[in-house]
Amino acid sequence: MENHEESHVTSYALNAKVLLVLLSLTVLTILVIKLHLGAFTVAMALFIASIKTTIVLTYFMHLKFEKPILRVMVGGIFALFAIIIVITFIDYYFR
Amino acid sequence: MNNPSPTAPLNYLNHKTGLWSWMTATDHKRIGLLYLYSITTFFLAAAVLGLLMKIEKVAPGETIMTAQTYNAMFSLHGIIMIFIVVIPGLAAVFGNICLPIMIGAKDVAFPKLNLFSYYVYITGAILGLYSQFANGHSPDAGWTFYVPYSAEVNSNIILALMAAFTLGFASILTGLNFIVTIHRMRAPGMTWFRMPLFPWSLYATAWIQLLATPVVGITLLMVVAERTLHVGFFDPKLGGDPVLYQHLFWIYSHPAVYVMILPAMGVVTEIFPTFSQKPVFGYLPIVFSSLAIALVGYFVWGHHMYTSGMSIESRWFFSFLTFIVAIPSAIKVFNWLSTMYGGSVDLKPPLLYAISFIFLFTIGGFTGLILGAVATDVQVHNTDFVVAHFHYIIFGGMGFGFFAAMHYWYPKIYGRMYNIRWANIAWGFLFTGFNFLYFPMFIMGIQGMPRRYYDYDPQFQMGQTISTIGAVILFIGLIGMISNLVYHVRRGAIAPANPWHGVTLEWQIPSPPPHENFDDIPVITRGPYVFDNPHTK
Numbered sequence: 001m002e003n004h005e006e007s008h009v010t011s012y013a014l015n016a017k018v019l020l021v022l023l024s025l026t027v028l029t030i031l032v033i034k035l036h037l038g039a040f041t042v043a044m045a046l047f048i049a050s051i052k053t054t055i056v057l058t059y060f061m062h063l064k065f066e067k068p069i070l071r072v073m074v075g076g077i078f079a080l081f082a083i084i085i086v087i088t089f090i091d092y093y094f095r
Numbered sequence: 096m097n098n099p100s101p102t103a104p105l106n107y108l109n110h111k112t113g114l115w116s117w118m119t120a121t122d123h124k125r126i127g128l129l130y131l132y133s134i135t136t137f138f139l140a141a142a143v144l145g146l147l148m149k150i151e152k153v154a155p156g157e158t159i160m161t162a163q164t165y166n167a168m169f170s171l172h173g174i175i176m177i178f179i180v181v182i183p184g185l186a187a188v189f190g191n192i193c194l195p196i197m198i199g200a201k202d203v204a205f206p207k208l209n210l211f212s213y214y215v216y217i218t219g220a221i222l223g224l225y226s227q228f229a230n231g232h233s234p235d236a237g238w239t240f241y242v243p244y245s246a247e248v249n250s251n252i253i254l255a256l257m258a259a260f261t262l263g264f265a266s267i268l269t270g271l272n273f274i275v276t277i278h279r280m281r282a283p284g285m286t287w288f289r290m291p292l293f294p295w296s297l298y299a300t301a302w303i304q305l306l307a308t309p310v311v312g313i314t315l316l317m318v319v320a321e322r323t324l325h326v327g328f329f330d331p332k333l334g335g336d337p338v339l340y341q342h343l344f345w346i347y348s349h350p351a352v353y354v355m356i357l358p359a360m361g362v363v364t365e366i367f368p369t370f371s372q373k374p375v376f377g378y379l380p381i382v383f384s385s386l387a388i389a390l391v392g393y394f395v396w397g398h399h400m401y402t403s404g405m406s407i408e409s410r411w412f413f414s415f416l417t418f419i420v421a422i423p424s425a426i427k428v429f430n431w432l433s434t435m436y437g438g439s440v441d442l443k444p445p446l447l448y449a450i451s452f453i454f455l456f457t458i459g460g461f462t463g464l465i466l467g468a469v470a471t472d473v474q475v476h477n478t479d480f481v482v483a484h485f486h487y488i489i490f491g492g493m494g495f496g497f498f499a500a501m502h503y504w505y506p507k508i509y510g511r512m513y514n515i516r517w518a519n520i521a522w523g524f525l526f527t528g529f530n531f532l533y534f535p536m537f538i539m540g541i542q543g544m545p546r547r548y549y550d551y552d553p554q555f556q557m558g559q560t561i562s563t564i565g566a567v568i569l570f571i572g573l574i575g576m577i578s579n580l581v582y583h584v585r586r587g588a589i590a591p592a593n594p595w596h597g598v599t600l601e602w603q604i605p606s607p608p609p610h611e612n613f614d615d616i617p618v619i620t621r622g623p624y625v626f627d628n629p630h631t632k
Contacts (some may be wrong), residue, residue, distance in 0.1 A: 077306060080393060084310075087394060087412070088342050094406035 008065040018059045025052050039093065046085070050078070106510070106607040121206035122610060126213055127191030128508070134180050134188060135577070137220065141175035142573060144168050149532070149566035152559045155551055165549035166235040171227050173238030174255060178262045179220045181493050182351055185358035186304070187216070187269055189500045190297045192508060194273060196601040197291050199282025199619060201611040204275040212268035219261030226254030237547065239348070242329040242340045246321050253322060256315040263308045263315075266354070270304030273297050282600075284619035288382070291599045291623040292375065295382050296361025299389035303350045303357075307393065311347030314340065341403050345396035353392040355489055356456075357385060359496025360427055363449040366503055367431050369597040370446040371438025374624040377430040384423035391420045401469050402476045410469050417467035424460055428453060443595070444518040448499035451526050455491025459484055462537065477547075480540025483533045491529065498525070498576065505580060506590030510607040513583040521579060524572025531565025599623050 029048045037044055057063045063071055107124045120126060148168050151160050160168065191209065195202050203209050227233045234255040236245040245252050277298050281290065317328045318340070327333030329340040368375045375381065397405060397413030431453055440446070462484040465471045475481065506512050535558040536544075544555050551559060593602040604612060 080306065080390075084346055084393065087397075087409075088346070090412065091338070091342070091397070091406050091409040094408040095404075 008062055010059065010062075014059065018055060021055060022052055043089075050082070053078075104605070105609065106605065107610045108509075108607050110610045119210070121202070121210050123191045123195050123203050123206065123209060124508070124608060126209050127188050127193075129213055130183065130187040130191060130216070133217065133220065134184060137175050137179045139573075139577075141172050141180060142570065144172040144175075146566050146570050148172065149563045151549055152551065153563040154560075155553055155556060157550070160549070162549045163235070166547070167227070167233035169547055170234050170237050174223055174234070174259070176489075177238050177351075178259050179216075179223060181355045181489055182262070182266060183216060183269070184355065184493060185362065185497055185500060186273070186297055186300055186354070187213075187265075188497075189293075189362065189504065190269070190273060190300075190358060193504060193601055194276060194294055194297055195280070196604065196608060196612050197294050197599055198277065198280065199285055199600055199613065199617045200276065200280040201613060201616070203272050204279055205272050208268055209272055212265045212272070215261060215268065216265035219258050219263075219265060222254060222261055223258035226251045226258055229254060239344060240315070240318065241344075242318060242321070242335075242337050243331065246318055246330045253319050256319055260312050260315045263312045266304045267308045270301035270308070273301040274305065277301075282617050282619050288379070289619055289622050292364040292378070292381055292385075293358075293361035296357045296364070296385050299385040300354050300357045303354050303389050303392070307347045307350040307354075310343060311351075314343040314347070317343075338400070338403050338405060341400050342396070345399045346393075349396040349399065350389075350392050352488070353388055355493040356496075357388060359452065359493045359499075360385065362496045362500040362503070363431060363452050364427075365597075365599065366445050366449040366499055367434040368624045368626075369503075369595050370441045370443060370449075371435045372441075372596065372626055373434065373438040374622075374626060375430070376433035376436075377426075378622070378624070380426050381430050384426045387423040388420060391416065391423070395420055395467075398467050398472070401472045414467060414469050418464070421460065421464060421467075428457060428460075441595075443502075444513075444515060444522060445499050445503035445595070447519065447522045448495050448502060451522070452492060452495045452499060455487050455495060455529065459487030459491055462487065475540050477545060478540035479536040479544045479546055482546050483536035483540060486533050486536075490533075495525075498522075501580060503595070504601070506594045507601055507606050507608070509584050509587070510590055510605075511583055511585070511587030512590045512594065513579050513587055517579040518576065521572050521575035524568055524575060526572075528565050528567070528569030528572050532562050532569050533565070535559075535562045535565075598626055 025048055029045055032044050032048065033041065035041075035044075057074060063074060107122050111120075117125060117129065120129070147159065148165065151158050151165060191203070229251055232249065232251045234240075234251050236248060236252060236255075240252065240256060240259075245256075277290070277294060317326075320326045321328050321330055321333065321335065325333060327335040329335040329337050331337065364375060364381060395413060395417045397409055398417045401410050401413075431449075462480070465475065466481065466484060502513070502518060539555050539558040539562075540546075542555070542558075544551055544558070590606050592604065592606050594606075595602070600617060601608070603617070
């Protein structure tokens with residue numbers, strides 16, 4: 001039903017820019033520890049990691065060039081994962 | 096394996112013969128049969144363990160086994176039944192056999208991966224069995240492996256955890272295969288909403304298998320890391336939190352209940368229209384209720400943990416969501432009953448099992464509400480009430496759904512018919528035995544009988560004895576049902592292509608189906624449950 005094949009090649013320049021952004025976010029993850037956010041330190045680290053994951057999925061894994069349904073499916077999976085993490089941490093926050 | 100006479104037309108059972116052809120089979124139907132035979136073997140072994148546990152409890156005090164043996168028995172019974180039988184169960188057997196045919200495909204998307212996942216499954220199963228006997232120890236931490244006990248006790252826990260981890264991989268691979276198959280291999284014209292409802296239920300199930308199973312895989316590895324490397328995840332002595340283990344374990348294991356029950360719901364959804372000879376009532380609500388169960392089922396895991404020291408806010412939050420998940424289940428029950436209403440009901444064995452499914456699943460569902468409400472759950476937590484509820488859902492639901500599927504697709508799978516009268520009698524034993532076995536456990540649970548105890552106070556004597564008698568009746572029914580099916584694989588009357596007058600695609604091809612199902616891929620022009628075929632009543 002859904003046979004659909006296309007290939008995309010991303011430029012070296014774009015890949016280099018993405019790499020730079022990822023490295024910057026890694027540095028930011030380390031710097032955030034010094035802000036002493038208490039219980040939210042882990043949340044902030046996870047938030048930055050989520051941005052990095054999104055970038056990797058979008059550019060390195062070519063989600064940007066796929067059909068919308070695939071993007072929705074991947075987005076849905078991450079939303080599900082995020083909700084599960086949040087629900088688990090609700091317990092820890094109120095305990 | 097089945098070898099029809101040399102004059103029989105070529106089909107998936109006889110197009111190649113010999114043990115090697117089965118061991119290397121990539122035909123989805125053969126792989127489904129490999130799962131069927133493996134799962135049935137393990138099921139019978141675990142059922143015998145269950146029977147022995149019940150015999151132990153026929154009278155107070157030690158009767159046929161010690162307390163430690165009883166602990167090992169309920170752990171082994173649980174591990175085999177949950178991880179080796181009911182989680183793969185319907186999806187691996189009937190999903191494999193029927194899914195490609197029902198969507199008009201020649202096979203699953205990745206046939207070799209399908210065979211590989213079977214071998215991963217067998218490896219996990221053998222590892223699980225080995226863990227029960229290696230070094231003279233048996234794991235006695237139950238099928239839930241709760242820490243800190245499972246992180247400290249010296250009884251082959253790591254082996255059992257690795258078995259569960261391996262079995263999880265097989266489940267993930269099957270789920271992935273089914274998702275891709277349904278997305279990419281539906282016949283021309285089979286839009287999403289022209290797809291039969293059993294494939295829909297498999298689709299919802301596959302997403303749970305794919306997304307939830309890795310969580311328990313990682314969790315079990317964390318317990319292994321804690322035991323071997325002393326990393327403090329869950330053990331308070333190492334700075335860990337036991338409640339975190341319960342969170343992670345149930346994040347998978349509650350959705351896993353839907354991995355067990357959703358395909359069974361799909362099976363009975365196929366059976367009701369066929370044996371009522373009318374279209375399914377509420378196709379779209381059934382589709383969306385399957386998806387809703389799969390989705391909301393992810394967020395209710397905390398109802399297993401009301402007494403574990405979780406925050407009060409989390410408790411009411413999980414309680415609320417648990418009540419929400421009852422709605423799509425109730426929608427399905429309403430639709431099944433409405434499908435039969437006004438239909439030409441033909442009370443053959445598959446329908447008997449399907450109606451039993453509704454009856455038993457509904458009792459399991461309603462008692463689930465008692466467990467879903469925080470206040471009442473605290474009263475019956477860790478009692479026989481929970482065991483009874485669980486078995487009404489899993490055995491009464493998935494088990495009877497599995498039996499329904501077996502009796503429904505048996506003539507298609509083997510091209511032979513079992514003895515209907517024999518099947519009806521076996522059903523009578525099974526249904527009666529089931530209720531005698533498990534219903535007293537509701538009452539004893541409310542009266543305070545703890546689960547997992549090998550002994551009890553004299554006040555529970557009558558309930559325990561009735562329950563044991565029920566177990567014996569149930570076991571007789573099981574033997575009767577299986578012997579009927581096994582005996583008629585070779586000796587049964589030749590079954591026509593469409594003995595039940597069904598309208599989905601599997602009934603439009605010969606019995607047994609040819610190797611690649613269809614000579615020409617069918618073009619679908621209408622919905623799956625249109626009963627205007629001249630071959631139907």
